[in-house]
Amino acid sequence: MHTRAVYCHEEVIGFLMFVSPDDDDPPGHCQVWRFMIDHRRQGQGHGGAALALALAQIRAHPDVRSIEICYKAGNANAKQFYTSVGFVETGLDADGNDMLAIIELA
Template sequence: MITLHAIDKDNWEDCIRLKPTPEQEKWIAPNLYSIAEAQFMEGFETRAIYHDEEMIGFVMYGLHPHDDNYWIYRFMIDGKFQGLHYAKPAIRLVLEEIRSSPDTTDDVMLCYKPENERAKRLYSQIGFKESGIAPWGDVMAKYSFINRL
């Protein structure tokens, strides 16, 4: 069973020990950086992803003030838990959490590196549609709640 839990004083150290595979490290900021960054981004949330009682991943998301869309800024499954079909249910839980928030929007955005084929495949299977290239070169993708969930 996949669940999301707030990052707090009891689990943050476990969270910063989670790492993507070595070849993926160039594509995502370390969890410690993301937890610190979220402290200065009003409205952003950090969550630990659990399989049963074991922490397996991390996500950071929030309502971006520049475009009034929710953005999933970070999503990672620890390298030793990849390939076990945890990512899709975890993303779906994040989308449900966003959808149930009082200030929800019609769309959720995220970005990934163009060469990250695994991310492209995962997000496409969930229902994200590519929506352009960000000024910094990442692929932007959008998930629309209209006619979903």
């Protein structure tokens, strides 16, 4: 598991967690488990910059072929944000609560 803090100058304004492919996932599959930006800092470009850095780090791993994220179904802001960086919705999770979205790399 990889955890990253998101800073604006010296203030922590969010965090991101992702896991590298392991034996429980399809080969080359990486998941972003948590990505949060303080609501007072949203809409200012911090989230996009932080996610771009994380995605670049994930893409640098030669075995990674896909990156998955999930968010609350019906959250239009999340859908727009994740779509803008290349995620494509694939449907609801097994519980029917969260929307799954993926970036295919290969």
